């Protein structure tokens with residue numbers, strides 16, 4: 029946020045909305061004590077959707093100064109992985125959402141097409157998630173992505189959810205987890221106290237982009253060097269590392285910008301074991317894209333004349349060439365069977 033907007037908007041999390049039912053949970057109590065010290069306003073609400081699901085909200089205005097909503101989740105806690113997401117060869121692929129929305133603001137983010145609000149919802153009944161995961165684990169192994177509808181590591185300093193989750197995952201040896209992030213948050217402290225087995229089942233997946241793409245389209249996110257440093261620290265701490273080149277963005281001079289970027293990544297990771305990599309071009313459902321274009325009418329990224337294939341908008345042949353370009357560059361340091369494309 030620049031100085032001008034800083035003077036006209038409240039700071040992020042100036043208002044904390046709490047479902048009546050959520051007040052009794054330990055996570056709520058801890059967070060409220062933190063926010064009370066910061067002088068945030070605490071407001072009781074009946075149900076998070078009364079606020080979050082309202083129509084005619086300004087996603088973009090809320091992005092500049094989001095509120096936090098503490099809620100209790102009911103119903104489903106695990107969802108089967110979507111076809112547009114990579115399963116990395118795992119037959120029992122699920123994702124879960126401890127939070128909705130993200131402190132970052134990527135111009136291509138599907139969340140702005142999915143939700144009418146940019147406020148961040150945090151579900152405080154994590155134990156109910158763990159019960160449901162255990163129920164599914166009783167039937168078969170589970171590969172679980174916990175950071176899809178948000179960036180949990182970016183929120184970790186506030187919420188401590190990843191630490192709480194890993195303490196649970198430590199006791200579940202059939203559970204493999206992916207924590208995807210663009211943050212540069214250090215995960216070394218998360219590793220301490222975890223067994224080598226638990227760490228080996230926790231894949232830290234770093235989304236990487238060239239700096240020109242980061243500065244233009246991935247607002248509020250750390251630059252490439254900071255992400256690579258965080259990745260190297262995670263690897264040193266014993267976590268398997270996944271590289272996510274997803275979404276690739278069609279920009280002028282794609283090959284020279286992405287070529288230089290991939291050289292930088294290769295140089296930084298020289299001699300470092302990498303579990304695998306995923307590559308995907310930007311793709312989005314046509315209904316989400318419609319909403320995203322309304323939110324950002326001046327976005328050259330979103331106003332691109334995409335190809336609509338079965339209601340999924342993508343770059344078509346151009347996108348397939350972009351994926352092939354990145355894949356070939358990765359052959360230098362990853363075998364083909366460790367490179368997944370979508």
Ligand code: SF4
Nearest residue numbers: 130132133134137178
């Ligand atoms: S980091 Fe991921 S979840 Fe967060 S805004 Fe960017 S694309 Fe969306």
